[in-house]
Amino acid sequence: MHFYDSYNILSKLTPAKVWNSIGVLNSYYQSKHLGRFVNPALPLSMAFEPTTSCNLRCPECPSGLRSFTRPTGMLDVDFFKEKILEVKSHLAYLTFYFQGEPYLHPGFLDMVSHAAKNKIYTVTSTNAHYLDVEKAEATVKSGLDRLIISIDGTTQDTYEQYRVGGQLEKVLEGTRNMVHWKRKIKSKTPHLIFQFLVVAPNEHQIEEARLLAREIGVDEIQFKTAQVYDYENGSELIPQNQQYSRYIQGENGKYKLKNELHNQCWKMWQSCVVTWDGKVVPCCFDKDAKYVMGDWNKQSFGEIWQSEGYEKFRRSILTSRASIDICKNCSEGLNVSLSDG
Numbered sequence: 359m360h361f362y363d364s365y366n367i368l369s370k371l372t373p374a375k376v377w378n379s380i381g382v383l384n385s386y387y388q389s390k391h392l393g394r395f396v397n398p399a400l401p402l403s404m405a406f407e408p409t410t411s412c413n414l415r416c417p418e419c420p421s422g423l424r425s426f427t428r429p430t431g432m433l434d435v436d437f438f439k440e441k442i443l444e445v446k447s448h449l450a451y452l453t454f455y456f457q458g459e460p461y462l463h464p465g466f467l468d469m470v471s472h473a474a475k476n477k478i479y480t481v482t483s484t485n486a487h488y489l490d491v492e493k494a495e496a497t498v499k500s501g502l503d504r505l506i507i508s509i510d511g512t513t514q515d516t517y518e519q520y521r522v523g524g525q526l527e528k529v530l531e532g533t534r535n536m537v538h539w540k541r542k543i544k545s546k547t548p549h550l551i552f553q554f555l556v557v558a559p560n561e562h563q564i565e566e567a568r569l570l571a572r573e574i575g576v577d578e579i580q581f582k583t584a585q586v587y588d589y590e591n592g593s594e595l596i597p598q599n600q601q602y603s604r605y606i607q608g609e610n611g612k613y614k615l616k617n618e619l620h621n622q623c624w625k626m627w628q629s630c631v632v633t634w635d636g637k638v639v640p641c642c643f644d645k646d647a648k649y650v651m652g653d654w655n656k657q658s659f660g661e662i663w664q665s666e667g668y669e670k671f672r673r674s675i676l677t678s679r680a681s682i683d684i685c686k687n688c689s690e691g692l693n694v695s696l697s698d699g
Contacts, residue, residue, distance in 0.1 A: 360577055363549040366503055370450055370479045378402070378448040386627040395673060397664055398627040400448040405631045405642060407456035408433050408463040414485055415522040418585060418595065420645050421457045422522065428647045433634040435465040437655075439472050441632075445659055446476040454482040456631050457645060461488040467500040474501025483508065483553070485524060489532025497548065498539040505548040507533055507576070510555045512566040519559040520595070530574065537575040550576040556602035557584050557595040564602075585687055589613045604687075615687065619680045623688075626672050630663070638662050640671060643684045 381399030388396045410430040416422035442449075452473050460466050460482050473480050481504035489497070497505065509529055511517030517526040536550055552571045556564065564581060571579040583604045586593045590612050597603050605613040625641045632638055636654040639647050649671065652662030662668065679685050 360549065362546050363504065363577070366547065366549075367451070367479050370477050372447075372477070374447050375402075375450050379450075382628050386624060389627070389672070389676060390622050395669075395676070397669055397672070400445070400660070400663060401629050402449070403451035403453070403629040404445070404449060405453035405456050405629070406433060406438060406469075407458065407632065407634045408454055408460040408466050408469070409458040409634060411462045412457075412459045412485075413462065413487055414459070414524050416520055417522065418587060419457070421459075426457075426646060428633070429635055431634050432463050433469070435469055437636060438469050441654060441659070442473055442476055442478070446478060449478050452478045452480050454480065456633065456642060458634075459485055459488075461493065467496050467502075470497075470500045470502050474503075479503045481506065481548075485521065486529040486532035487524065489535050491535050491538075494532065494535035495539045497536065498543060498545050502548040504551065505536065506551045506553050506580075507536075508555065509552045509567065509570075510557075511560045512563045512570055516560050516563055520555065520557055530570075533574050533576060549578070552576050552579040554579060554581050555584050556581050556597050556599070558597045559595075561597040561599050561602060587687070589615075589687070619685060619688070621676050621679045623675050623679065623685075626675050641684070643688055649684065 378399050379402055382402060385396040385398040388394045409432045410421055410426060411432070412419070412421035414422055420426050454460050454466065454470065461484055470480050470482070480502050482502065483506040486507045507529065508521070509517070509526075510520050511526060514526045517529075518524060533550070533552070536548075539545070540547075540550070552567065554560070554564070554567045568579060581602060583602055584595055585604065586595055589596065589605050592607070592613055596605055596613065600606065604616055606616050607613050630638055630640060630651070631642055631644070632654065633647050637647055638651045638654055638659075640649055640651065651668045651671065652665055654662065674682060675685075
């Protein structure tokens with residue numbers, strides 16, 4: 359992480375946020391190490407889902423596959439603004455992403471500006487097909503702190519094998535527009551990250567991706583391992599380079615997750631995800647919102663966060679995490695991202 363980006367995150371902290379963070383850490387430590395379960399203080403980070411819609415059809419994504427069993431739609435801007443005021447005293451980090459392409463939401467940058475004005479560090483992830491000159495200017499001026507741009511290939515034929523329906527040139531053009539506007543108005547934000555999801559079709563282009571990132575002028579490139587839903591019998595997406603794979607082949611020929619599912623999860627104490635329609639779910643691996651902890655339309659966030667259902671879920675993480683289906687493909691505890699600054 360670059361110095362300014364680190365400084366920028368720290369600059370959002372207040373005494374109240376720091377005190378709350380201590381409470382979160384204390385509750386996690388006691389629950390994990392001392393065997394004395396303690397429900398956490400309020401979360402340090404949240405993810406809001408702007409929309410479930412997407413312009414691409416990526417093969418391991420519910421948005422791309424149009425395979426949701428839950429309702430689909432777009433986040434209500436007024437709902438978002440109201441809820442941010444409810445949690446701004448303890449919230450330090452806000453991700454505008456769960457499923458879908460955020461820039462398809464017409465009020466997306468308005469929501470970013472609202473969070474930024476309330477001194478919350480903001481980040482989103484995009485396929486960059488909508489970053490024309492006007493949108494890039496608006497993004498820089500919105501106060502967005504970090505922008506993750508999915509690239510996943512340095513040539514069109516490689517890129518489109520995962521980003522089905524996408525145009526690499528649109529991604530590069532959008533990124534150049536972002537770099538241009540940052541330089542033009544002398545803005546240090548957003549911190550621009552190329553995210554290269556390493557799969558078998560593109561693993562030979564890792565070095566080319568590093569060179570491309572330097573040439574265009576992004577701040578950082580990250581190489582991320584890919585989640586594969588049905589990995590046990592192998593997949594054409596699993597790379598040969600084990601450094602960039604979440605999975606390893608056993609002696610019986612079956613694939614398994616590299617990291618062991620220890621009965622612990624920091625995410626359950628410090629973060630959560632809010633779907634477009636206001637449901638609170640435990641984490642980003644619950645893509646179809648199977649484990650709804652509460653409905654923010656009907657309850658306060660504090661009621662949801664400290665609810666009996668949430669406590670039961672956290673306790674199950676500490677006793678039998680391997681029995682929870684959304685945990686079985688989790689990368690928590692696995693070094694899944696390698697960065698070049």
